[in-house]
Amino acid sequence: MNGDDYGHADTAADGTDRLVGAEAESDESAVEAALRPRELSEFIGQSKVREQLDLVLKAARRRGGTADHVLLSGAPGLGKTTLSMIIAAEMSAPIRITSGPAIQHAGDLAAILSSLQEGEILFLDEIHRMSRPAEEMLYMAMEDYRVDVIVGKGPGATAIPLELPPFTLVGATTRAGLLPPPLRDRFGFTAHMEFYEPGELEQVVHRSARLLDVRTDAEGATEIAGRSRGTPRIANRLLRRVRDYAQVKADGMIDRDIASRALAVYEVDERGLDRLDRAVLGALLKLFGGGPVGLSTLSVAVGEERETVEEVAEPFLVREGLLARTPRGRIATPAAWDHLGLARPPQSPGSPAGTRQQGLFGE
């Protein structure tokens, strides 16, 4: 797996509509749009990206030109779509929104490109999923503001060059590692979006609570932020579920107690693990003594597909340092025992003795 790859399924694997899933749910777009920051100064966290982007945009404005092409790379729900709209707002430019999968043929892309206005922002979401011929057309468009439109078929086909007005391409991808280097190289600036710190997510929760007209105190926001897996989309989603609970079971005010009771109902624990995550971790610890155990065995033990365990549960467990993937199979870290409140076995990895059984269950 590539370092820029966040290891989640491209297709909807089981469990994508879970509360702590980072991908947007199908009915989430309206509420998300309402919570989007509109200006760079309103955008919380990502201070490096914000500073860099601010320079890129200010310089372009000062020159009176269009900004360089920008690639936004990062895990789902970190704010790529939000930033693309902020770029358009900051440049006072119109924005055209499309996505890699929507562009089946080079002709589709030619039609979009040739109708752009000068200075327009073209937002190409999931740019890693564009077809090959469209990608090649994009190279030339990005570099020379030109496309060759092919007219006719077979030996009689001719390429008619078409001049394009200068525009700014903003590409977004969760899998930067899948982009061909010639495409990656044509972006003047790449923003690498990181997971958010708890303090930043608290700010996100406070801001969204204000917009949703929900009252929350500092500890309530801390409680929600701590379970949001470093992801604003999840923070906003948990906030909405906690709000429901507060309105039905209490007077609508969110404090620490309400937040933790609400999230207990939804089976999201203090660290943001949900039922599936804990099932995987629980099986690894209780049935296999912390591993190493093969992925197939582990999947059968929790009654899930291999892909679900590998692509839905494991990435976050690995990121949290609770589980490690080794050539001999999956192993739990000492933190995993602590998190589930189980005593570390004398021979568990990281224990003073340090030695481990050979891979009884390893693949």
Ligand SMILES: Nc1ncnc2c1ncn2[C@@H]1O[C@H](COP(=O)(O)OP(=O)(O)OP(=O)(O)O)[C@@H](O)[C@H]1O
């Ligand atoms: N820095 C931020 N400050 C405040 N809210 C944010 C921030 N980043 C993201 N959000 C909120 O999180 C939600 C998801 O953000 P967005 O749609 O931009 O993510 P994305 O990176 O485009 O995700 P995907 O990869 O699924 O397309 C939005 O509702 C947005 O309001």
Ligand SMILES: [Mg+2]
């Ligand atoms: Mg998006």
